[in-house]
Amino acid sequence: MNSLGEKIRTIRESKSLLLRQVAAYLEIDTALISKIERGERRLTREQVIKLAKFYNVTEEELLTLWLSDKLLDTIENDPFAMQGLNKAKTILKTLL
C-alpha cells in the first residue's frame, strides 16, 4: 500500500517539479524520493511535514495517508487485519 507516494507524485507532477528539486528541498538524494513516490521506501514524519509546506497542502492530509500506509504495512496480509484495526480503534477511542 502506497497512498502517500501516489499522492505526492500526483502533486509534484501537477506542479511540474522535478524529483531533483523536491530532493534538494528535502535535502536527500534524488534516488530516494523516486523510491518513495513508488512505494519502495517511506518518508520520515518530519519529511512529510516539510513536503506539506513545500506543496502547500495541509499536514493532516499527508500525515493521514502516511499513517495509513504505515498501518497497512504493519498488518500486511494478516487474516485478522480488520479485527485488529477495529480493536485498535476501540481502544484508541477510550484513550481520547
Place this chain on the structure above:
Amino acid sequence: MNSLGEKIRTIRESKSLLLRQVAAYLEIDTALISKIERGERRLTREQVIKLAKFYNVTEEELLTLWLSDKLLDTIENDPFAMQGLNKAKTILKTLL
C-alpha cells in the same frame, strides 16, 4: 498499549502456570516471557499462535490483540492517529 500481555498473564494465572513453564513451551528465556506479559517486549506472530494452542484459546482472539497492540504502537501519540486508522480501514475494505 499492552492488551495481549495483560490477556496472556490473566490466562496463565487462571491456569496456575509458572512463567518458567510457559517459557519452556515457547523455548525462550523466562525473563523474556516476563517482559512480554508486562509489555516491555512483544511476541512474534508464531509465538502467539503457539500460545493460543497452549492456552487453548482461539488464534483469532490472541492475534487480534497482538495486531491491535502493534497498530497502537505504530501510531503512538500521533494527533492524526484516528484519521489514519479510519483511512487504513477504508482502504483495507476495498482490498477484501
Place this chain on the structure above:
DNA sequence: TTACATTTGACACCTATTGACAAATCAAAC
C-alpha cells in the same frame, strides 16, 4: 547522438527487535 530525468542495485550506517544470561528483588514456607 546528446542531455537530462528517472530508476535500479549495491552498499554503509544507524536503530529497533529478539534473545540469552546474571544479578537483584519478591513472596511464602519453614
Place this chain on the structure above:
DNA sequence: GTTTGATTTGTCAATAGGTGTCAAATGTAA
C-alpha cells in the same frame, strides 16, 4: 529471619529493518 523458588531488571550479542549515498542503467525528448 533464612531459605527456596518465582519473577523482574539490566546488560550485552546477534539480527533485522529503515534511511541514506553513490554509480550505473534506463527512459525520453530535442
